Each structure stands twice: as C-alpha cells, then as structure tokens.
Amino acid sequence: MAIITMRQAISDALWEEMERDPKVFIMGQEVGVWGGTYAVTKGFLDHFGEKRVKDTPIAESAIVGAGIGAAMVGLRPVSEIMTINFAFVAMDHIVNEAPKMHTMFGGQMSVPLVIRTAGGGGRQLGATHSQTPDAVFAHFPGLKVVSPGTPADAKGLLKAAIRDNDPVLFIEHAAMYQIRGEVPEGDYTTPIGVSKVQREGDAVTIVTYCKGLQLSMAAAEQLSQEGIEVEIVDLRSLRPLDMGPALASFKKTNRAVIVEEGWPSYGVGAEVATRLYEAAFDYADAPIKRVAQKEVPLPYNAALEQFALPQVDDVVAAVKEVL
Amino acid sequence: MALKKKDHLELYRQMVLIRRVEERSAELYQAGKIGGFLHLYIGQEAVSTGIVSVRQPQDRIITAYRDHGVALNVGISAKAVIAELLGKETGVSKGRGGSMHMADVEKNFWGGHAIVGAHLPIAAGMALGDQYEGRDGVTICMFGDGATNIGFFHEGVNLSKVWNLPVLWLCENNQYGMGTAVDRASAVEQIHMKAEGYGIPHSRLEDGMDIMKVREVVGAALDHIRSGKGPYFLEVMTYRFQGHSMGDPQRYREKDEVTKWEKSDPIGIYHRYIVGEKIATKADLDKIEEAVEAEVNEAIEFAEASPDPGFDTLYDYMYASKE
C-alpha cells in the first residue's frame, strides 16, 4: 500500500473515474485553468480537455442545477462547490431538486450526480467561511451525504459516489488535504452507507467521522498511554446512516462519546445519541457525551477560533467523564 | 412544415383536450377530489400546442408547474393526467407528483417543476448533455414572466451563453406572476430584452393566442439553435383566463380585462382559421369536440376507479440505486 495525501487520494479517484467512464466530467469554479482551489484537479485540464473539465461562472445554482440536468439525461457529472459555505446559495438545487427528482416523477428520472465540496473551520476565515453544516444536508431523504476521514476511504467513497445512481453530497475537510494515509493499490470502491471500526478497544465507544476521526485517533493515543483503550467507529456516510458497528460497540463498552466538528444542536451527535438510546438504552452505564463546536459563529482570532472548535483534549476529557 | 387537414384537426383536438381536461379538473377540485394546488392553463393552449407541434422527437421539453398543457400535447393520456391529479398509482408520476409534477421521459418531456425558476439551470444541464454527446436535440425550457426575476434565471441563461448550449428559453408572458403584474415585478417590461444582457438573440411574439404564429416563431428559433448558433430567447405574449390557481379571487385585475382577452380565445381563433381557410368544416370540429368529451369522461371514470398507491410502496422511489 502506498502512503499518500488526502488530496492525492481524491484526485486519483476522480482521475481514474474519468479515465474509466467518458460520461464522467467535472465542473466548478476554477477546476480547470487554475487547477482546483485545493489543487485537486491540477493537470486535469491538460489531460482531459475543456469538454470534461469545465470552469463555471460563480453561480452555485447553475453548477448544481446543470449537474442535475446533465445527470438526468445520462451523464455522470461531478459538480464542485468551492466550499460548503457557498452551498447555501444553491440550497434549492442540492436539497430540493436533486433528491426529489426520482421520487416525485415516480421513478422515471434519476440524478447520478456527485456534488463535491469542502467544509470545516480552523483556518481563520471568519464565520461565513468556516462552517461544518453537514447535518443540515443530511436531514434530507433522497440525498446521500458522505464525508471521509482517511485517504483510503476518500478514494473508495468518491469512486462509489461517482458510480452511484443517486445524488451524493461528498464533503471533504479543507484542513485535511495534507493528511497522509495508506491507500490500497488498484481500483476499489468503499460502499456508501457502511460505518467502519477504525480502532478497536473496550473502554469507551467513540462515534465520529471526517475531522472528528483525526481528533479521536489522537485522543486514543493519549488515552492508551494511560491504559484506556477506546473503540472508534467512523460513520463515513451520514445518510444513509449505518448504526450497526456503533451499536455493537456500545453494547460492548456501555459508554459512548460522539465527536463532530459541527454545532451540537440538531446535529449528527444528537442523531447518533438518540439512536443509541433508542436501540440500546439498557446497555448505557453512563450518559452519552457529545464533543462538538461551541455554539457561536466562528471567530477570526486564532486562539478564540481554536477555543470554539473541538480539540483532542476535549475528546480525552469526555472519555474520562463517561468512564 | 406545411400542415395537412388531419394535422390541423389533431392540433385542434389537443387544444380542446387541454381545455376540457382542465374544466373538468376544476370541477373535481371543487368536489374535493383533487388536492393541493391546481394551476390551470386555460387561455394559453396555443403556446404549448404550438411548441410541441414543431419540436423534433429529440428536442426535450421542460416546464414549470403549469404543466397540464404540455403533458397532454406530448401525448400523455388524459387518463394518466387525471389519475395523477387524483393522486392515483395509475397517474403519470404514480401519484407522487400531482398537478405540478408531471413528466414522461420516454416522450422527452422532463416535467413539471414547482420551484419558480429552479428548472432553468437544470434545462441548461440537459442541453449540456446533448452538446456533450454530440446529439442535435434542443432543450426547450418554458417558464413564466415571474420566473425571470429570480436568480436562477440569471445563472441558467448566462451559463447557456457561456457554454453555447442548445437551449430555447421560452418565456410565456401571461402578464402576471400570481397577483403581480409584470410591470410591478420586472425592471424591464419587455422580458425578451433581458436576453440582450447575455448576448443571446431574442424576440417577442405579440400574438401568442394564435397557434399558427407560435409554430412559426418557435420553428425558426429551433432551426437557429440547431444550426449551432447557441441559445435563443423567445417571449410569447399570452393570457391566462382563470386565476393563478384554484381559489384565487383575482382582485388584482379587472373583469373587463379578462373579458377583453377572452375575445382572443386561442381555440376560437384556431376554429375560425380552420373553417375560414376551408381546411375543415364546423361539423368536423364539432365531431372532435364530442370525441374529446367522451375521452375525458372515460378518463375521469378510469382515474376514479384506479387504486391509490399502497402504503407498502412508500419508499419505492426514494433511491434509483437498488442495493
């Protein structure tokens, strides 16, 4: 297995899918000449040409809407929204058009569209540019929402998303493109809607995804030095949500901490905790804890921003609280 | 392009069919058998009938929520239309769409879309699909005057020119968006002038009540686009005789205005044309009207006798991919 960055894994997935299927193409702001805001599509324009690497105007509804239309008539578009903060101006197309088409026309149309975007805070971009509103999008039936935590999953999940016959919102983390991890050689897909145990342990179950996985892994190292072995379940997909591994783990450890970067109110943690309680209330030996962002629009000041964002220490503290 | 007698009779039949289906639907609505919104197309029949009669089979049609006319023009049966209005499993969208969401993909009719203007970027994407695959189809996107004031309009129309997409933007200016007259909502009253700002050739048909004129201008616009010259913008002046939807008290317009327009009833105009040009006799047209009457009666019987979708089918069309 090669060790590559998240950026490379995502780029490879896209490249390989575009090589594999001529109906796959990418469109978005600066995906072509610029090479992608996060350099994911560097070199794509030279190789695939303008037909398949399409620079768009700054028009998020057009980027997603045109993706929907092209998908409806048989193409496999990947529409890139520069960051998830700009997805709000395309909200109608993401949550109200793409996921409704198949149902509302009685199965006649499908929308095999991938919307790639990057979320997350921590880069001093201020409140409008630092959000993790994943739960907002995961709220809508008909839309699939995927957010990988490792390069291997990023590659496999993006390939699966491109081959999926339904609209998939693929959320990357803007501060994770540099992280490295082992990625299998050759072509593979990672199924959407399947959670994974990323670390085994018996003390506490941590349920998390995306950047939360990085925090949790770091916390697990620290805790391990104190003899506390946590089990980490990576959701990978927020919709469909596979609770299987989290539930099994909770029944084993009887304690759970949920780690997410978004705000806790109405969030992923709220959903996961409720499901654990609903299905396994009797197994709980302590109240389930949530580690999440503080409930404010994220400040610019670096120290204040970090204070508002969940940290490794917060995860460590939460685990000790439920023990 | 020259029409034979039987072609004229067929177009006349379609216009009368739209009228009867809608008149009877209004009754069914009043009787509480049709739920939700019901937006009637009465008064505008010459527009959709004219458009559909000159398009080639490879030309896609997509429209807004006032969609019964197009649905019948493309050949969706009165049975399937009325059954959809009644929410039945035998409806064209299997009872999932209702009045505003009718489509038949096999007939290259891509729906009925209920969010004002949202289908414009989607239409651009469908046209992109044809351009990408090298097909010579034109996407005909119909929308109201009101839709030209929402951001989607700008994004979709702009993109169509930037990418030179084969799309006909067809604004049906029926002079009101709900209760708001064009001059109270649009900075430019001559809607087609908006295309000027995007460098798209445009024109306005003053007499959209005359199907022969609609056919002529739409045919020319389609030829223009098919010859590779990119998008075209056509504004067709028309009028809706009924309120915006059922139960609209129409306080925003004078009775006189409606009465005046009713004198240019598109069906009356076409009737006079056919008889005046000695294409067919009044008796021929009477016969068509009787046949339509019977067809609609039968359709209502069929729809009323049709089953509701079973509760066990609730999730049937949530995802296109079957795991």
Ligand SMILES: Cc1ncc(C[n+]2csc(CCOP(=O)(O)OP(=O)(O)O)c2C)c(N)n1
């Ligand atoms: C985004 C959005 N805002 C408001 C509405 C409510 N609405 C439905 S139809 C309509 C008027 C649209 O007028 P126009 O586009 O001229 O079409 P017409 O009814 O004349 O055919 C409005 C405001 C909606 N469906 N979508």
